[in-house]
Amino acid sequence: MATKSPEAEVAVPPKSKKMLVIVAVLLVLGVALAGGWLYLSKQQAAALDEDEEEEVSAVAEPSGPPTYLPLDNMVVNLADPGGERVAQIGITLEISSALELEKVKAYLPTIRSDVLLLVSQRTADELLSREGKEKLAEDVQAAASRHFKTPAVKGKKNAKDAGNGNPVRGVLFSSFIVQ
Numbered sequence: 001m002a003t004k005s006p007e008a009e010v011a012v013p014p015k016s017k018k019m020l021v022i023v024a025v026l027l028v029l030g031v032a033l034a035g036g037w038l039y040l041s042k043q044q045a046a047a048l049d050e051d052e053e054e055e056v057s058a059v060a061e062p063s064g065p066p067t068y069l070p071l072d073n074m075v076v077n078l079a080d081p082g083g084e085r086v087a088q089i090g091i092t093l094e095i096s097s098a099l100e101l102e103k104v105k106a107y108l109p110t111i112r113s114d115v116l117l118l119v120s121q122r123t124a125d126e127l128l129s130r131e132g133k134e135k136l137a138e139d140v141q142a143a144a145s146r147h148f149k150t151p152a153v154k155g156k157k158n159a160k161d162a163g164n165g166n167p168v169r170g171v172l173f174s175s176f177i178v179q
Contacts, residue, residue, distance in 0.1 A: 066169055067095040069104060071112055073175060076119040078127070085124040090175035091115060093144060093168055100167030107147045114143035124178050137171040144168045 070092045078085040093111075095101050104111075118139050119127075126132040148166045 067098045067101050068172075069093045069095055069101060069108075070174060071108070071115070074112070074116055074119065076116055078119075078124050078178070079121055080123050086179055087119055087122075087124070087127055088175065088177040088179075089115075089119060090173065091140065092172045092174050094170035094172060096167045096169050103148070104144075104167055107144075110147065111144045114146075115140050118143060127176075127178050133173065133176065137173070140171045141168060144171070 070090070073088060073090045075086055075088045077083055078087055093104065095104055118136065122132065122136065127136065145166045145168045148168065
């Protein structure tokens with residue numbers, strides 16, 4: 001009678017080895033397919049974003065002259081230490097068309113309030129520089145436009161003017177005094 005050696009008991013049957021290899025191959029294949037699908041879906045999303053940006057840039061400016069809506073002059077305390085500095089600012093909103101003027105006038109009290117809040121957060125040094133004035137104009141336009149913009153799409157640049165339903169084209173300063 002032959003005795004079994006301890007090595008023979010540990011050996012894995014050939015059928016079990018084949019099964020293990022098949023499972024490993026299927027697992028690697030599944031991971032590769034998932035990675036490929038993820039890569040391709042991201043590439044497709046990036047291509048769609050580029051197409052949307054091209055469409056946004058292709059939107060034509062509204063034809064015809066703009067309409068201007070002057071706001072009353074505002075006197076605002078500035079955020080300087082001591083609170084002794086004030087700014088008197090006259091702002092005129094550039095509206096895309098005369099048809100949109102009434103739409104903007106409906107929101108004029110909130111727009112004016114937003115402008116007052118924006119200016120009161122600035123210091124005299126910020127407002128005296130050209131960059132500070134340009135930044136304020138951008139912030140005022142964003143604040144005035146928030147009532148009219150369609151919901152923003154993540155990763156998509158906001159269209160200018162009619163592309164996003166925004167009648168506010170620009171912000172112009174008619175007077176700017178800092179004391």
